[in-house]
Amino acid sequence: MKQIQLGTSPLFSGRLSLGCMRMADKTVKEAAGVIEAASESGINLFDHADIYGKGTSEEIFRDALKETSLKREEILLQSKCGIRDGYFDFSKDHILSSVDGILKRLGTDYLDTLLLHRPDTLMEPEEVAEAFDTLAESGKVRVFGVSNQNQMQIELLKRYVKQPLQINQLQLSLAHTPLIDAGLNVNMGNDAAVVRDGYLLEYSRLHDMTVQPWSPFQHGMIEGVFIDHPEFPELNAALKETAEAKGVSKSAIAIAWLLHHPAKMQPVIGSMNPERIREIAKADGVTLTRPEWYALYRAAGNDLP
Template structure:
């Protein structure tokens, strides 16, 4: 698998990462197989969050690999905090406690990347900065990032932070494209021209932040997968056509479409099926032409001005 540099850091990661939200449901043996298979494919970044399985996903992950220094150094572990039961919490106390809890569940001394999960409008950026500084100075976190945040929220944080924010996790798929729609419909008077994300794509590229694309097979707000979904015959026909042409699966084409963008997105794939992940990983070596990229974009129901 090809590798990418994450943000302004020195971290090199496979251009596809594994989201571990569903790992809580696996046995130790099955989880070990998923992780070992992923690493054999070149996937070395594993994405967690304190809310995944109520923390159990992190526990199962650590138990599955019998966490030890020799295997720990071969992987990048990322986790997130800030979503609580019915509210968001970026308080200094919660950030520090969440990091400690994740470290304990993951049975590791450090987290490679620690993200703020969803925007907390009650955030005090100076509190966040204090928490991040303590985690960094204590060697508990190497790098920091955010998830689902817009440019001004990021700029507010950066005013006080000592460290760069190297990633932003954002929903992006062939059937969820606000990141690119408005940029293709500049100064037009129709719905696709509405700027919904404050030009996050361009902001991220200008500031060397890696966008991690979550739910790369979902449509809407996690309404379900679009690949193989009979509700979307046109896009699936085009995916299948491209898959047959390239000798891969339709899911691999959906990921290759994301990887084709020069912003160097890193899709976060949540499959716990080793065979399916192996098929998806082939996307790393699929070359889509500009014409093929736009064919797929239009097949998803988009029109160009």
């Protein structure tokens, strides 16, 4: 699998990453098979969050990793914090205690990347900066980023935080494209022209941030998978046609569509099925033409101006 640089950091990773939210439902043996399938496919970044399985996903990953031949230094561990029961919390104390809990559950003494999970409107950026300084100086976190944050929230953080913010994890799929729509409908009066995110793709490119699309097979606000869904006949027909022409699965084409965009994306796939992981990873070898990319975008129900 081709490698990408995470932002401008010293970390390089496969073009795909594996989201471990559903690992809490697996046995240690099953999870070990998932990790091995991902590694064999060229995936070396494993994405966690302290809320996944209420911490169980990280614990199972820790135990499962021991059952593989992989060494800690051969993989990148990413986790997220900031979501609590009914509220968000970017306070210094919570960030620090969250990271300590994450490290204990993962059985490691450092995270390669830490992301702030969901925006906290009560955030004091000075506190975040103090927390990041403590984590960086102690060696507990190598690289920092955010998740689901707009450009002004990022700019506010950057005013105080010394460490570069290298990643923004954002929802994006063929059937969920608000990040793209407004940029194609400039100065139009239709709904697609509404700027909901502050042109985050362009902002990310200007500031060398790696975009990590999450839920790349979901439609709406994670309402369900669009692959083989009866409400998306045109999209699935287009995916099937392209998949047959390229010799891969429809899921691989959906990921190849994201990889084709020049905004330095690293999709986060959440499958816990080893064979499906291997099939999806074939997206790395797929080349889409510009007409094919736009044809899939239109088949998802998007009109071009």
